[in-house]
Amino acid sequence: MLTALKDSMPILIVTSEWYVSHTTAVAEKLFAPVDNVINKHLEDLFIFPLCVEEQQKTIADGSLVQVSLRTSPNVQFLLSFYDVRSNEIFVHIAELSTYYCQNPLEDEQTRILRHAVNSANLGVWCYDLLNKTAYFSPKFKSLIGLPASAELDWDTLKSMIYHEDQPLFAELLAHHIEQGLMLHFEFRLEVRGTIHWFEFKGEQVKYCIRTHSVYGILADCTHEKDMLVALHDAEESKELAMQAGKIGTWRAIRVANQWIWNWDHQANEIFKLSEDDIGNLHLWEASLHPDDKARVTQALEASLNSGETFEQRYRGLLNDKDIVVVYAKGVVGLDEQGRPARIDGVVIDQTDVYIAQKKLQHINQELEQRVAERTADLEAAIIKAEQANRTKSDFLSMMSHELRTPMNGIIGSLDLMALSELDEDNQELLETASISANNLVSILNDILDLAKVEQGKMELESYPFSPSKMLNNIIKTFEAHARDKSVKLTVHEDIKLPLEVIGDENRVRQIIFNVVSNAIKFSVADREGGAKVTINVHWACEGVALSHLIFKIEDNGIGIAPEVQKKLFTPFTQAERSITRKYGGTGLGLAICGKLIDLMGGKVVLKSKSGEGSTFTITIPIWRPRTQQQPNILFNTLYWLSDTPWQSSLALTQLYNACTHFCNELKVIESPNEIKETDDTALIRVVTTQAGVCAEQIISPIPELVFLDEKAFANLNSTALTTQKPKPIAPQTQYAIGQLLSKLKVSQQNDEADLGELNDLSELDALLSLDNKVSSPTDDESDTSGKQHILLAEDNPFNQKLIVKQLSRLxxxxxxxxxxxxxxxxxxxxxxxxLLTDCHMPEIDGYELTKLIRAFESTEERSAIPIVAVTGAAMKGDKELCLDSGMNDYVSKPVRLQELKNTLGKWLDMDFTQ
Known part of the structure; x- marks a missing residue:
């Protein structure tokens, strides 16, 4: 028999003790390199699942046992045991692959199964419990992120599983093998840095009653797991939201002709019903508030019958005492025939909202009552405030009138005196008095305008003005005061400074006036080199139209402590009380300056140290006019003769630059002999030394201006200079130099005329014309023939006298x-x-007088007379009050001659320009 089989089948014949007695040639080849298997025990050739003794007990005729080759454990065979005769067992050896592929139909089914598994993205695995070996399909390895060629055993797979899931994996596999429980669970595993969820299924395969292997599949269920987690989170969030919002759900389904009701635990909790009460509609109806029950049940029944949406807000009685307020809404669903088949809705507990609304209504009622009371109080306060404001306005109007009345006499008299023939000293004193009086009026205007200050704002004006003229007025005001305090006052103007800019001159002057005043006030005469105050004016262009005026005011006075600098621009703030006692002042000046600078959009920077002086840098935005005013060329050539170079000091540089604006050429010479005498030349002689004073006795062949410094003035004797009264080198502004050169020009044209120093060239021309037309008669000598005759209503004798003189002059x-x-x-x-009338007079005031005259004119059909108000009132609205009463125009005290002339010129048939 063996001879017949030896060329075709691997067969062994063993004894009952499992020793090999015969073998075929095919079988021998399986055991290579073992040369001879005769008398070998099967245990020497194969690895059995059980020990030999146990294994032999399980063997019977036809038994199958899966084994591994001893020499190659990875090679597995299936042994078939057959009893041939006594003490001999026929053992057939078959490889597992051969065994499972003997049937062609089974092979085709296997291929179909393999393709189906791959297309379903399933990994196949097999674990051999006997040999502790495992098989993993390429798809299995791909699912867990390994290449198909990677080595993978069972222990490696377990180590890759998420550490929290590893115990579960081992436990469930053991239960499956030992107890036959279903092997189906999920675990996590990291794939390419991301945690994935896998579904693990398996089933054991037994040979000879015992489990030899477990086969199964692996599927990636991450997507499904994520969806479940998201669904769970959404459901949990919904539950939490429903609980937080105290929202319950309810529903009813129509079965036959009955409605089956149900609601969730949250709805049950709202009505304080027990668990067994869910779905009991009668108990719900019993909990409704008696006042709402009929309305709610009827609305619900109507919705169930008609299919309309149910929506009600109602109350429920809990335990016959507590009230719950709910809002319920339900949507009806229809069946195929269009009949109501179900209703689904929500119920929301709004008790807290209801209570809050009640409290809010109560609070609103209280607030409305309080508002009514406060409104009444406020209206009473407004009435009192309006009364106080009227009182204040009346007081300010009265004070304005009382203060402006004497100022009218002062300024008017100065205006008239300026038209008189005065020597140069008296003319200069007159000009200083006039400037000071006008500055006092400006300050008075600021003080009286309390409404602007109280509101924290002022209305800025915008009009052309000369920055140099403004600066000159300030210098003239403080020049004598600085000289009395032995303070050297110096000014330096930027050569690029325009002749005219657009802005609020009064406010700019007020700012610089205050700062310069403080600088002189707090100067210290015993400083090394003497007390000094320097005003630097710079011009910074920012564009086509907008530029900046920058004033830098330096002094070497007492300085300001750092802690005081922080609050320096606060009203009524000074360094300390001793300063106030020594120097005086209210502390309001810089506070007003700070507000004005802010209002203009500018800034102020202070640098100061106690005992070392202070520097205020004030930057003010300013507009340039579209057409720039051209310099007034007074001389074709000016000669500059000085014993010191003009670049040697700031004061000389300022003087030199100022002269360049009024001539076509400024020539520096060293001797009068270099002068070429013509009709359009003049000499600027600067003396700073005693030698220069002596040289000054040389008479110039052309008109000249002489400027001396302090030392030269001190060494000057009465006979040294006879041609012109010398002027100080500093402080001199561009405007002041223009005034001096204008006078020199007039003197050159008319040596007999001595017109004095005038405010500006336009006034000079007007005055020359006026003097040619009108003489200066006294009151008694005035010839009124050909003059206009007007009526003056004025109760103040001084103002009567002044206005009469002004009118006579005109x-x-x-x-x-x-x-x-x-x-x-x-x-x-x-x-x-x-009619020229004051507004405040006894018997009948100007306003009432105007109304009576207008009424008389209307009754008597008399032509209207022009009425011009002359008053000291300067409050906002005073001009409108005059016009509303029937007056034609308005002149404010102090009355200036030029202003009076302009106003009368509009109403009288006279040519005041001649």
Whole structure:
């Protein structure tokens, strides 16, 4: 038999003790390199799942046992045991692959199964419990992130599993093998840095009653797991939201002709029902508030019958005492026939909202009552405030009138005196007094305008002005004061400074006025080199139209401590009380300056140290006019003769630069012999040394201006200089130099004319014209023939006298009425070309006088007389009050001659320009 089989089948014949007695040639080849297997025990040739003794007990005729080759454990065979005769067992050896592929039909089924498994993205695995070996399909390895060629054993797979899932993996596999429980669970495993979820299934395969292997599949269920987690989170979030919002759900389904009701635990909790009460509609109806029950049940029944949405807000009684307020809404669903088949809805506990609304209503009622009370109090306070404001306005108007009345006399007299023939000293004193008086009026205007200050704002004006002229006015105001305090006052103007800019001159002057005043006030005469105050004016262009005026005011006075600098621009703030006692002042000046600078959009920077002086740098945005004013060329050539180079000091540089604006050429010479005498030349002689003073006795062949420094003035004797009264080198502004050169030009044209120093060239021209037309007669000598005759209503004798002189100077005669009553009588009895009236007078004031005159004109059909108000009131609205009462125009005290002339020129048939 063996001979017949030896060439075809691997067969062994063993004894009952499993020793090999015969073998075929095919079988021998399986055991290579073992040369002879005869008398070998099967255990020497194969690795059995059990020990030999146990294994032999399980063997019977036809038994199958899966074994591994001893020499190659990875090679597995299936041994078939057959009893041939007594004490001999026939053992057939078959490889596992051969065994499972003997049937062609089974092979085709296997291929189909393999393709199906791959297309389903399933990994196949097999674990041999006997040999502790495992098989993993290429798809299995791909699913867990390994290449198909990678080596993978069972222990490696377990180590790759997420550490929290490893115990579960081992435990469930053991339960499956030992107890036959279903092997189906999920575990996590990291794939390419990301945690994936896998579904693990398996089933054991037994040979000879015992489990030899476990086969199964692996599927990636990460997506499904994520969806479940998201669904769970959403459900949990919904539950939490429903609980937080106290929202319950309810539903009813129609079965036959009955409605089956149900609601969730949250809805049950809202109505404080027990678990067994869920779905009991009668108990829910019993919990409704008696006042709401009929309405709610009828609405619900109507919705169930009609299919309309159910929506009600109602109350429920809990335990016959507590009230719950709910909002319920339900949507009806229809069946295929369009009949209501179900209703689904929500119920929301709004008790807290209801309570809050009740409290809010109560609070609103209280607030409305309080608002009504406060409104009444406020209205009463407004009435009092308006009364106080009217009182304040009346007081300010009265004070304005009382203060402006004497100022009118001062400034008017100065205006008239300026038209008189005065020597140069008196003319200069007159100019200083006039500038100081006008500055006082400006300060008075700021003080009286309390409404602007109280509101924290002021209305800025915008008009052309000369920055140099403004600076010159400030210098003239403080020049004598600085000289008395032995303070050297110096000014330096940027050569690029325009002749004219656009802005609020009064406010800019007020700022610089205050800072310069403080600099001189707090100067110290015993400083090394003497007390000094320097004003530097710079011009910084920022564009086509907008630029900046920068004032840098330096002093070497007492300085300001750092802790005081922080609050220096706060009202009523000074360094310390001893400073106030020594130097005086209210502490308001810089506070007002700070507000004005902020209002203009500028800034101020302070640098100071105690005992070393202070530097204020003030930057103010300013507009340039579209057409720049050209310099007034007074001389073709100016000669500059100085014993010191003009670049040697700031004061000389300022003087030199100022002169360049008024000539076509400024020539520096060393001797009068270099002068070429013509009709359009003048000499600027600068003396800073005693030698220069002596040289000054040389007479110039052309008109000249002489400037001396402090030392030269001290060494000057009365006979040294006779041609011109010398002027100080500093402080001199561009405007002041223009004034001096203008006078020199007039002197050159008319040696006999001595017109004095004037405010500006336009005033000079006007005055020359005026003097040619009008003489300066006294009151008694005035010839009124050909003059305009007007009526003056004024109760103040000083103002009467002043205005009469001003009118006489303008060629106008007048009659005087001491009050409004006299003025009305005189108006009715005579014909006048104009009425000039004060607003505040006894008997009848100017406003009432105007109304009476207008009424008389209307009744008597008399032509309207021009009425011009002359008043000291300067509050906002005063001009409108004058015009509303029937007046034609308005002149504010102090009355200036030029302003009076301009106003009368509009209403009288006279040519004041001649």
């Amino acid at each position: 060629g106008v005669s007048c009659d005087i009425a001491n009050n409004g009553k006299e003025a009305l009588a005189m108006y009715k009895s005579q014909q006048y070309q104009l």
